[in-house]
Each structure stands twice: as structure tokens, then as C-alpha cells.
Amino acid sequence: MPPVIFLKDGVTLTFFVLAVVLILLILFLIYPCRPSQEKSRPFYGRNYAHRGLHTKDKSVPENSLAAFGAAVEHGYGIELDIQLSKDGEVVVFHDDTLDRVCGVHGRVDAYTLEELRSFSLCGTEQRIPLLTEVFEVMDGNAPMIIELKSGPRNTELCEKGYALMQQYHGAYCIESFDPRIVCWFKKHAPQVLRGQLAGRPETYNTLPSVGGFVLGNLLGNVLARPEFVAYDNAKKPWTVRLCDRLGALRVLWTARDEADKARVESENDLVIFEFYLPEVQFRTEA
Template sequence: MIEILIVLAALVLAVLFVVRPGRVRPAQLAPFQGWNYAHRGLHTQDKQVAENSLPAFAAAVAAGYGMELDVQLSKDGQVVVFHDDTLDRVTGVQGRVDAFTWEELQKMPLCGGAERMPLFTEVLAVVEGKTPLIVELKSGPRNRELCQKTLALLREYEGPFCVESFDPTVVAWFKNNAPDIVRGQLADDFGSYKKMPAPMAFALSRCLGNCLARPQFIAWGPRKKNVMVKLAEAFGPMKVFWTAHADMDTEALQAEYDGVIFEFYAPPPRY
């Protein structure tokens, strides 16, 4: 009986060790707490203002919102702001973003309008440190290069920012190379990782990569949380929600989460 209790205790301790988030000082989190973050900028449902476009970020700044955006690399190594791995949904062009040079990407209108995919430096120039940024690094075949170049650009930027990724190895890179920057783990329910092998989907949906990344906040999607995620949150990291819509109980979300990423409605900038 004692042996069984010892084994069970060891298993519990192992689980807690794996999901434990990283330590962070309250002062580090303060610039990001209590904000509503415009998802990919303040874009519109009718696509008149395209997601991740300069007008979308300018509109978010003007409205006083924080904002969440996505960075990845072009073929020639430019850090661009764009969400999807592939171009077809937003530009109508077939192929991956990293298969085209920056010059080629500039010929592709966003959502059929006049705007083009911006460089990360262009977005930073629009925001000018006026509101906080959550910068998501997209995972791909050149993660190290993306991390290095994004970090270099952020080091030159004067304003509040934090980083996040669905890929715990990207988050771990920032833990090891820029521990002063607040970092977060994006996660969602098992069913959302449809393109991944089941063991990897299980690990990511349970935040088992925390043992590598030690994220200081967890950004969770709209689906029900599993026990592992709840255990990770019990350690007290900052909690971020994505993505809120007007038909949700937004007041309840703001009460539960330190930051809420939203789209297609107009919540107060701060809560």
C-alpha cells in the first residue's frame, strides 16, 4: 500500500513539474493585464479593413486597444505580418508565404482591396508603443531565424510587447535567449489540432510543452479546458482568452481573464 502511494505521489509531482508555467514578476505582467486586444488589428467582418493590415492596426491604436498580430518569414527572410501559412484565404494566391519573396508578396492584395501584407517594422511604426502588443510567432521550417529576427526588431522597439506561439519550442527559444521578455503558450482543445498526429495533439492541448518553455501566460481558445490546463493555471500565470465575439458572455470573460483577444465588436479598451 505504501509503495502504491509513493508511486501515485511521484506521478502527481511529475505531472505538476511538466505543466508548471514559468515565474514572472507582477511588474512584468502589469502592462498587459486588463486590456482588450484587437485580433489581427481592428479589421472588419466585411473585409473592408483587412486583417493584419496597416489600416487595421492604425484603427486599433486610434480606438485605444491592445492588439494581437502574427509574424512569419518571407522566402528572402523578411519578417512579415500575416496569419495563415498559406496565402489563398486572404490573397487568393496558392502557396505558402515562405515560398515568395517580399517583392512578390507585395503584388498580392489583402482581401481583394488596396492593402498589401506589411512588414513587421511597418506595423511597429504605426503602433509607436501607444498600446500593448501580443506578437504570435508562427511555427515553420525556419523557426530559429524567425525568432532571432523578431527579437532583433523588438529590441529596437520602444513600447510594451510580449510574445507567444502554439509551438513550445519557439516559446522555449525566448526563455533561453530573451528571458526578460514575457512569453506565452497558445493552446486549444485536442480536436483543434486536426492536422497533427494524435500524440502531439494530446501533448499540445495539455500544455505538456511547459516543461520546455515555462510560459508566463497561457492563451486558451474557446473550448472547454482540460485538467492539465487547469493545473497549469492554478500556478497563477497570466490568463489570455482568444477569440471573443459579441455573442459570448464578454463580461464573464473579462472577469476571468487578464487579457481578452476579440474581433468584430467594440468592447471597452480597458476593463
């Protein structure tokens, strides 16, 4: 005897319809853009030195020309961060403020390039580099993941950063925590592989809880339609796992334990690492 569904005043049917609509809405919001093999091939199956091959003792500082040079020598790809100086130069630096790395109080975008050049990175002889200087060090020898930092001048950063990228002859892709930045590249540079950076919702502690929920669960994909998702090295929410299954390249940040190398390389298509020396390439085919 076939199963019988009893409807009481249409309540069961209403819940079913609402569930279907909710599932379709979530799919619409998180659906990624599946990159072609040709587009992803230069980046696939490689390990990327987080902010260059810097050292735990800071003798080789993060996001320094020395760190990027060391990564090139070892054959690794690199990940780096770009933002704007007060006078509109595209500089390579991670934090919004200079306190942690330079021991100087204030935001990066409150200082001119000349002023930024006077600050030491972690007490060394290294200085904050321009993106163009990193390009010179890399010289097309390894792929680059370029993170654009979100701020009050996002459009200017996208425009100036991309103008410089167009002059570079090596492989690069872009990523950002801000879906609006990823969306800018979808609209203005669709040929560039683009990725959405994300972490667990609770890590967005500077945003209202709803903002952390939206970004941590990739609901901003509706704007960006990223081709890869770079997610924190933690258990992924089901929305992120679904996005992986829908075709986004899987990128992990940041692996820090060599003992965990087998897991992170088996579960991801690109791995961003620091403080150990993995193999340059761990996979050659999808």
C-alpha cells in the same frame, strides 16, 4: 478507532506511490513561470484586437496596417502574427498559405517580399506589411501580443523577429503554439513576457493524436515555462486550469460575442477579441 489500510502483497502501496509520482510528473511538465507585476503590468486587464481591428465584411482586412491603425485609434492593444518571406523578411500574416486571404496558391515562405507585396489582402488596397511597418503605426501607443508562427525556420524567425523588437520603444510580449519558440525566448530574451498558445487537444488535427494531447494539455511547458497561457475560448482541460492556479497569466483567444463579454473578462487577465467593441481596459489590478 483509526482507519486501517490493508495491503495485499504491497499492491495498494504500489498504486499510491505510482499516483504520487504521476502527479509530481504532471506538475513538473506543466509548471509555468509566474511573471512579476512589473513585467505583466503593461499588458494586464486589457482587450486586444485579434489581428488588428479588422471587420467581418473584410473591408478592413486582418493583419493589415488599416486594422492596426483602427485599433490604435480606439485605444486597444493588438495581437498579430509574424513569419518569414522566402528572402528572410519578417512579415505580418497569419496563415501558412496565401489562399484564403490573398486568393493566391502557395506558402508565404515560398515568395519573396517583393512578390508578397503584389498580392492584395481580401481584395482591398491593403498589402502584407512588414513587422517594422506595424511598429511605425503603433508608435508605442498600445501593447502588442506578437505570435511567432511555427515553421521550418523557427530559429531564424526568432532571431530576426527579436532583433526588430529590440528596436521598438513600445510594450510587446510574445506567444507561439510551438513550445520550442517560447523556449527560445526563455533562453535568449528572458526579460520579454512570453506565452504558450494552446487549444483543446482535438483541434490539433494536423498532428498525431499524441501531439495534440501533449500540446493541448500544456505538457510542453517543461520546455517553455511560459508566463501566460493563451487558451482557446472553450472549456479548459484540468491541466490548463491547474496551470492557471500555479500563477500563469490567463489569456483568452478569441472572444467574438459581445454578449459573452462579462464572462471572458471576469475569467481572464487579457482578452483577445474580434468583431465587437469592448472597453479598452476591464481591470487595473491583479
